[in-house]
Amino acid sequence: MKTLEDLKALREKLKGDIKVRQKQGTKIIIGMGTCCIAAGAREVMSAVLDELAVRKLNDVQVQQTGCIGMCEKEVLLDVIRPDEPRITYGNVKPADVKRIIADHVVNGRIIEDLVVGKIEQEG
Numbered sequence: 001m002k003t004l005e006d007l008k009a010l011r012e013k014l015k016g017d018i019k020v021r022q023k024q025g026t027k028i029i030i031g032m033g034t035c036c037i038a039a040g041a042r043e044v045m046s047a048v049l050d051e052l053a054v055r056k057l058n059d060v061q062v063q064q065t066g067c068i069g070m071c072e073k074e075v076l077l078d079v080i081r082p083d084e085p086r087i088t089y090g091n092v093k094p095a096d097v098k099r100i101i102a103d104h105v106v107n108g109r110i111i112e113d114l115v116v117g118k119i120e121q122e123g
């Protein structure tokens with residue numbers, strides 16, 4: 001039986017591992033505010049999950065977020081690769097998802113014609 005101290009130490013170690021993994025992994029964030037959903041965010045989310053599954057990209061995290069104030073550019077999809085700028089794609093349709101995942105998520109090539117925002121990440 002482990003002592004309480006052992007368990008606390010294990011918990012701290014696991015927390016550290018999770019932080020490292022979160023920092024290292026690629027993230028896809030989809031705007032799922034009310035009018036994002038009306039603009040087709042659910043269909044885009046579903047296309048993302050399908051494509052990641054087909055390509056077995058199990059280490060890509062998918063998150064949703066609320067309104068970010070760019071409702072006129074929905075559906076909004078951000079890609080964050082480790083140590084690279086956060087790229088926001090706008091007017092994303094389910095048909096764009098394969099290209100975003102193949103070109104940007106897998107190969108690191110930003111799809112300039114869909115970009116509506118770019119944020120440098122802090123190191």
Ligand code: FES
Binds near residue numbers: 033035068076
């Ligand atoms: S509700 Fe989608 S960006 Fe505002």
